[in-house]
Amino acid sequence: MSIDIRNLIDVRNGKQKKRIFWDEELYQLELDRIFGRCWLFLTHESEIPKPGDFFCTYMGEEPVIVVRTRAGELRGFLNTCTHRGNQLCQAESGNTRAFTCSYHGWSFDLDGRLAAVPLEADAYHHRIDKAALGLRAVPRVESFGGFVFGCFDPEAPPLRDYLGEMAWYLETFTACGGAELLGPPLKSVLHCNWKIPCENFICDSYHIGWTHAAALKVLGGPLAAMSGNSQAPPGIGAQVSTRHGHGFGIIWDAAPALHRDPAFADFLRAKQPRVAAQLGETRGRLYTAHWDAGIFPNCSFLYGTQVWKMWHPRGPRECEVWTWTLVEKEMSAELKRKIQKEALRTFGTAGTFESDDGQNMYGCTYTNRGPFARRGEMLGAMGLERDAAHPELPGLYNESNYSEAALRGFYRFYAEMLEARGWDEVAAHTRSMAGGGHGAAGAARD
Amino acid sequence: MASPAGLELYHQIQQLYFREARLFAERRYREWLETFVDREVHYWLPIFEERYRADRKPPPEFPPAIYDDNYRDLEERIERLETNLVWMEDPPSRIRHLITNLEVYQADQPDQLETFSNFLVSRNRREREQTILVGAREDRLRRGANGWRLLRRKIVMPQRVVLDTNLYYLI
Numbered sequence: 001m002s003i004d005i006r007n008l009i010d011v012r013n014g015k016q017k018k019r020i021f022w023d024e025e026l027y028q029l030e031l032d033r034i035f036g037r038c039w040l041f042l043t044h045e046s047e048i049p050k051p052g053d054f055f056c057t058y059m060g061e062e063p064v065i066v067v068r069t070r071a072g073e074l075r076g077f078l079n080t081c082t083h084r085g086n087q088l089c090q091a092e093s094g095n096t097r098a099f100t101c102s103y104h105g106w107s108f109d110l111d112g113r114l115a116a117v118p119l120e121a122d123a124y125h126h127r128i129d130k131a132a133l134g135l136r137a138v139p140r141v142e143s144f145g146g147f148v149f150g151c152f153d154p155e156a157p158p159l160r161d162y163l164g165e166m167a168w169y170l171e172t173f174t175a176c177g178g179a180e181l182l183g184p185p186l187k188s189v190l191h192c193n194w195k196i197p198c199e200n201f202i203c204d205s206y207h208i209g210w211t212h213a214a215a216l217k218v219l220g221g222p223l224a225a226m227s228g229n230s231q232a233p234p235g236i237g238a239q240v241s242t243r244h245g246h247g248f249g250i251i252w253d254a255a256p257a258l259h260r261d262p263a264f265a266d267f268l269r270a271k272q273p274r275v276a277a278q279l280g281e282t283r284g285r286l287y288t289a290h291w292d293a294g295i296f297p298n299c300s301f302l303y304g305t306q307v308w309k310m311w312h313p314r315g316p317r318e319c320e321v322w323t324w325t326l327v328e329k330e331m332s333a334e335l336k337r338k339i340q341k342e343a344l345r346t347f348g349t350a351g352t353f354e355s356d357d358g359q360n361m362y363g364c365t366y367t368n369r370g371p372f373a374r375r376g377e378m379l380g381a382m383g384l385e386r387d388a389a390h391p392e393l394p395g396l397y398n399e400s401n402y403s404e405a406a407l408r409g410f411y412r413f414y415a416e417m418l419e420a421r422g423w424d425e426v427a428a429h430t431r432s433m434a435g436g437g438h439g440a441a442g443a444a445r446d
Numbered sequence: 447m448a449s450p451a452g453l454e455l456y457h458q459i460q461q462l463y464f465r466e467a468r469l470f471a472e473r474r475y476r477e478w479l480e481t482f483v484d485r486e487v488h489y490w491l492p493i494f495e496e497r498y499r500a501d502r503k504p505p506p507e508f509p510p511a512i513y514d515d516n517y518r519d520l521e522e523r524i525e526r527l528e529t530n531l532v533w534m535e536d537p538p539s540r541i542r543h544l545i546t547n548l549e550v551y552q553a554d555q556p557d558q559l560e561t562f563s564n565f566l567v568s569r570n571r572r573e574r575e576q577t578i579l580v581g582a583r584e585d586r587l588r589r590g591a592n593g594w595r596l597l598r599r600k601i602v603m604p605q606r607v608v609l610d611t612n613l614y615y616l617i
Contacts, residue, residue: 050503053503090496090498091496091497091498091501092495092496092497093495093497093503094497094498094501094502095501095502095503096498096501096502182507182510183510184493184495184506184510185510186493186510186608187607187608188607188608188609188611188612188613189607189608189609189611190611191611213529213531214526214529214530214531214532215526217526217531218525218526218529227531228531325508325510333507333508337508340508340510341511341514344510344511344512344514345519348510348512349512349608349612350491350512350612350613350614351612351614352522352523352526352614355534355612355613355614356534358534358611358612359533359534362611
């Protein structure tokens, strides 16, 4: 390998070389070693509830079909015909009995089997082995709390273990009544490297007061004082980084801060005692906090604002953002509709907050056109000296949300996946870390 | 189909839309809101799904939209721009609206019109960025004391994956 990962990512000092946002060779390595080996978010079960329902998405650059089979199981297939490789399904979602290729009419059933080859006797003289020509399956498809993920690597740990400590946090809104996503997703293009929005969502509370100064000022309420950085957010919060590069920032008691309608806040307040009773006081408190979060590698969400995002990479300098609304199953249809309106109004394609970010993300990418800029490095060391463990919150903990702890965790695992020969090496590293369940804290000190 | 507007009314509505386009180009959003928008407006840009024609799955229960704004929502968007804290608009972008294919019909209610129009919006930003969006508008206008006001606007957006970084501009 001609790329020296340790030269690109300085884990100890929280620094990254600028070329990680530009380099084509590194991008191809990311597709192989990160998108080819990590669990990637596909869809939510609520989007494909019935047999024959399907949803087309991407795993890295690979088009895939996620389908619910006649038996009700979730399967994933590469969205490419096994004859000459044409894209098989050209619709983004729907319900079907079979997928028929638009080129020569080969047809595949919901289990991916090659069901029909037109003019089979005339064309192939009965010498085609249809059983061997089924769709290429995504080897692993599993779901956590209804959130469906896929993985190309048969050696990867189960999804639950991959999410690890992050699963414990996710249960805050998935384990007590359940969550779902309202789709179809909004889709738009961002002219930036895919990692930039990921690092922004996983840790960056620091930009909120400045980048989003205008929206905060108009919004009013408890966060308005952050506008223009005249004040840090109320309660300032904390930051968590968990093993395998996941993490999030917390602003306590701020869950519905960007939602103008009080119905959402009322719902959370009313339900909180039940969450605390079922999941404990810590997650009870997280239930009414606002989280800016990332599931490694390219899935992000804002709990409290209620947006769920995928940043699909499209080369090193472009990505496609897909945006769903996150709701709880127990919410009334009216409340879901209200939350969807506010979520998309703030973080949709014409979002009052989202539209502030694109220019920065473009700038962070395209200033790397020249080799002099690319040789430079970026600083991600905010709060480094305060990375620690916490008695109740698993993972690595930082006592301020103005910190880049989760960004450092993201790049720590990013570098690890780029270097590791396979998941057994990653698992050995996990075992060698001190502190057992609080593994990320151990990793930070190694 | 309702009856088409006469020449004079058609001309009047066309002038109204041309003026609206100029207000957008000159970033006079507040003036647009106050002189052209009905207090009960619904300004709507729904997204769509690419489905097969014969698809059997029901449409989504909660159809998402890029804009789903009432009067106050639009006003807040304008207030945001008026703070002068929107860095993306500083230096400001240059936006131009071409409004074509106008059809004007008398609506079922006597004080209302239904109109159809196509738009081409170009947005130029910074050194070289230019994005072009082509689509359609389906409007309902209501006559008030001070002339015709926008009561409903549905923006028909042909891009499934929006090719611009955002659509934070009025159409």
